[in-house]
Amino acid sequence: AQKVTQAQTEISVVEKEDVTLDCVYETRDTTYYLFWYKQPPSGELVFLIRRNSFDEQNEISGRYSWNFQKSTSSFNFTITASQVVDSAVYFCALEGGSQGNLIFGKGTKLSVKP
């Protein structure tokens, strides 16, 4: 069965702190895609990153970075020098064997306080 686990339900940090959101996944597929989405209070899911299972290189985009480790089935997301605008719910997702079917974790609610 395919599954995504985000063990951290809520995280609260003070502005400028670094924060890492954990994501662990389960799949029997050899080819798969992993995603991170951000859901601000407005409700719309915002795409952050897609990573395929053959590319284990870490990725950095501004203050965001992602660490993909196949050996531990993890795809963690780090925000460096967090800002209040980063406050949102963050979802990790796995492409579930069909290109239109994403399997989401339960999400991690991040609160960044000034």
Add this chain to the structure above:
Amino acid sequence: KAGVTQTPRYLIKTRGQQVTLSCSPISGHRSVSWYQQTPGQGLQFLFEYFSETQRNKGNFPGRFSGRQFSNSRSEMNVSTLELGDSALYLCASMPAPTTYEQYFGPGTRLTVT
């Protein structure tokens, strides 16, 4: 380019009624997926359409149905509404099923009383 639009944004219905939600994908996108988001179950896949054909369906009862039109716009219908159907319904579009990157709309907040 305009993003994914969903109408209506908010809806209040009574148990037993039916409801139709609409989704217009990004121009040029031909694949549309629907998701239900509730506090208890999180985000769950409902179904996916491409070129007016349903490609995949999630584990939802037959009361949930959908369709896609030739212009790629999609509708989903829920019949005989139950209190548990109260949720945020999100639509996502992709250029085609093979592109993997889904763009989500703002959602329709359905409240069943």
